[in-house]
Amino acid sequence: MVDVILGLQWGDEGKGKIVDYFAPKYDVVARFQGGPNAGHTLYVNDKKVVLHQIPSGIFHQHTINLIGGGVVLDPVTLKKECDTVASFGIDVKKNLYISARTNIIIPTHRALDRASEVSKGAEKIGSTLKGIGPAYMDKTGRNAIRMGDLLDKSFVTNYIKLRLKHQRLLDNFHFNEDISEWEDEFFEGVEFLKSLNVVNAEYFINDKIAEGRKILAEGAQGSMLDIDFGTFPYVTSSNTISAGVCTGLGVAPQKIKEVMGVTKAYCTRVGSGPFPTELFDETGEELRKIGSEFGATTGRPRRCGWIDLIALQYACMINGVTQVVMTKADVLDSFKELQMCTSYMVNGEESKQVPFQISRVKIEPKYQAFKGWNTDTTSFKDSNELPTTMIEYVNFINTYIGAPVKYVSNGPGRNQIVSLHGEN
Numbered sequence: 001m002v003d004v005i006l007g008l009q010w011g012d013e014g015k016g017k018i019v020d021y022f023a024p025k026y027d028v029v030a031r032f033q034g035g036p037n038a039g040h041t042l043y044v045n046d047k048k049v050v051l052h053q054i055p056s057g058i059f060h061q062h063t064i065n066l067i068g069g070g071v072v073l074d075p076v077t078l079k080k081e082c083d084t085v086a087s088f089g090i091d092v093k094k095n096l097y098i099s100a101r102t103n104i105i106i107p108t109h110r111a112l113d114r115a116s117e118v119s120k121g122a123e124k125i126g127s128t129l130k131g132i133g134p135a136y137m138d139k140t141g142r143n144a145i146r147m148g149d150l151l152d153k154s155f156v157t158n159y160i161k162l163r164l165k166h167q168r169l170l171d172n173f174h175f176n177e178d179i180s181e182w183e184d185e186f187f188e189g190v191e192f193l194k195s196l197n198v199v200n201a202e203y204f205i206n207d208k209i210a211e212g213r214k215i216l217a218e219g220a221q222g223s224m225l226d227i228d229f230g231t232f233p234y235v236t237s238s239n240t241i242s243a244g245v246c247t248g249l250g251v252a253p254q255k256i257k258e259v260m261g262v263t264k265a266y267c268t269r270v271g272s273g274p275f276p277t278e279l280f281d282e283t284g285e286e287l288r289k290i291g292s293e294f295g296a297t298t299g300r301p302r303r304c305g306w307i308d309l310i311a312l313q314y315a316c317m318i319n320g321v322t323q324v325v326m327t328k329a330d331v332l333d334s335f336k337e338l339q340m341c342t343s344y345m346v347n348g349e350e351s352k353q354v355p356f357q358i359s360r361v362k363i364e365p366k367y368q369a370f371k372g373w374n375t376d377t378t379s380f381k382d383s384n385e386l387p388t389t390m391i392e393y394v395n396f397i398n399t400y401i402g403a404p405v406k407y408v409s410n411g412p413g414r415n416q417i418v419s420l421h422g423e424n
């Protein structure tokens with residue numbers, strides 16, 4: 001069977017920490033979408049590590065980590081990450097596997113990402129500039145080079161063809177940066193990639209399922225950044241929701257069991273686009289400061305606001321979430337009063353739905369106030385220790401979104417997590 005851990009907001013919910021926490025219970029941890037735009041933070045032996053493309057189970061010696069076909073992979077970033085992971089004594093050649101179908105990000109994808117953003121001016125997406133959009137465009141446009149193609153003798157010819165096509169597009173954008181250094185790094189990265197385990201991942205994973213092994217699918221980005229269901233066009237270019245597990249790994253829907261959704265106890269967003277509960281005042285600043293809300297990939301300050309139950313309920317619905325992990329609860333420890341958005345005013349009408357035209361209409365969030373717990377919760381290990389005000393906050397969320405919060409994360413550390421149902 002396959003369980004899934006994915007983000008329910010606009011990313012950075014703490015997926016990496018939660019996957020790392022649950023990984024020992026699984027035989028395989030697999031990434032099914034996204035690429036180096038992701039930044040998943042883990043603490044290993046109290047040292048901070050940010051993973052971009054390697055699944056967050058890599059620090060557990062007995063867990064196989066698989067990069068699925070739904071991912072777009074940058075050989076340059078992967079090589080650097082593998083070096084970091086190796087410095088912790090982990091042999092990636094042993095427990096990292098890559099699907100032959102994984103699409104490769106080439107240097108001109110990154111150049112095109114930049115050129116496209118510049119051309120959008122004030123309407124830019126706020127992309128991480130890692131080449132994600134252009135790489136997925138080449139996938140759906142049927143031009144991409146895939147992991148398995150790197151091993152074929154036609155690779156260099158196909159690379160040159162694709163690069164020439166990109167060059168024509170870059171000329172249209174009047175992009176004239178010299179990217180020859182990127183290319184040198186790229187070919188070094190490709191040589192390194194060729195030394196890793198490449199598999200027909202759909203057979204690999206289905207064979208594991210047939211043997212009764214436990215698989216954990218790890219989402220990148222967040223549901224509100226999904227290409228189809230997110231706040232389009234301010235989204236990423238892949239399906240970040242649970243449906244992406246099927247297409248990204250080649251597993252059938254009935255093989256998916258638990259869908260664990262990760263949400264912060266408040267809300268953040270990095271990059272452009274609608275964010276109804278964003279706070280522009282000192283409360284927003286406080287959330288950013290206490291929560292250290294700066295992008296793990298780009299270092300940009302994250303926009304901060306109260307939890308948005310409309311967006312959260314929507315995300316639970318489209319993902320089929322069976323349980324929720326609420327992270328960064330400790331960030332709210334010192335707040336006297338908390339707010340949850342329980343409806344939107346859209347064009348003067350109250351609504352509990354995410355509108356199609358969310359990027360165009362002005363949404364005024366309506367809030368319900370809650371008493372803060374005003375307690376340092378960071379050392380709590382047992383649900384009995386949690387303040388009743390926090391339990392009330394959680395219970396309100398459960399009822400509103402129709403899925404149970406089963407875990408509360410109360411610090412960035414590996415074991416700072418409290419199970420609300422007894423088993424930790």
Ligand code: GDP
Pocket residue numbers: 007011012013014015016017038039040041042291292295296327328329330331409410411412413
């Ligand atoms: P991801 O992209 O979803 O994996 O999340 P990020 O790693 O980008 O951002 C989450 C940040 O919050 C990281 O710096 C984590 O170390 C940190 N974090 C995760 N869970 C908690 C928590 O419960 N409390 C606090 N204070 N920090 C947390």
Ligand code: IMO
Pocket residue numbers: 007010011012013037038039040125126127128129130131132133219220221222225234235236237270271272296
């Ligand atoms: P993790 O996995 C937060 C955002 C970017 C931008 C938009 C499109 O760490 O949660 P892209 O580079 O994909 O073209 O950017 O999506 N974005 C993320 N925001 N966390 C992420 O990943 C993100 N990956 C992309 O900021 O608004």
Ligand code: MG
Pocket residue numbers: 011012013038039040041296297
């Ligand atoms: Mg992140």
